């Protein structure tokens with residue numbers, strides 16, 4: 001059995017009344033979650049959190065920071081929390097700034113990149129919210145890349161397409177369509193599903209109909225996201241725990 005650790009690599013705040021119809025005016029803190037699974041010599045990182053300041057990301061970066069102001073205190077970035085050289089694989093859930101800030105500190109890791117996410121890297125639109133200035137030049141050129149082929153299903157999470165990273169069921173890459181093109185999750189040891197930004201938080205899963213126009217505009221495919229939500233709720237009822245990127249979690253997440 002491996003070990004699943006959690007790091008909050010910076011955070012943002014957002015007014016809940018601007019996010020959801022019918023929500024009270026209240027600024028909620030959304031930590032930027034990174035999850036490290038270790039088992040023997042496998043060390044798989046799910047997302048990389050925020051980049052250290054300053055960001056050289058131009059006008060698009062300025063707009064993004066107005067909407068979702070990042071707070072990255074000293075010591076918060078993933079490179080300051082773990083030794084990047086020990087990480088063997090980096091899975092990116094998607095390419096939004098709060099998930100890719102640490103990509104550059106893993107030159108030797110194998111990147112697991114959904115084909116849809118690779119398409120976004122080649123041709124991103126403003127709506128995709130990709131700040132190229134946060135990524136290494138020409139990324140993923142020069143990196144070892146695994147492209148998941150979602151050809152399997154898993155009884156533990158029916159209704160979702162999976163790719164078995166190590167061919168032993170321990171770490172399943174999961175297609176979670178909706179939030180962004182190529183949005184990706186991971187089922188760790190069949191116990192915990194890292195669900196990225198499939199929802200803003202567990203309490204907001206299934207509340208997609210309440211999301212306001214502006215935050216809705218950022219989503220890649222709202223209908224897919226709503227349909228995914230009901231699948232995830234079903235998966236949870238079967239005993240799999242859901243871990244979203246922007247919820248608060250303990251430093252060590254129990255796997256069994």
Ligand SMILES: [Zn+2]
Nearest residue numbers: 096098197245
């Ligand atoms: Zn996010």
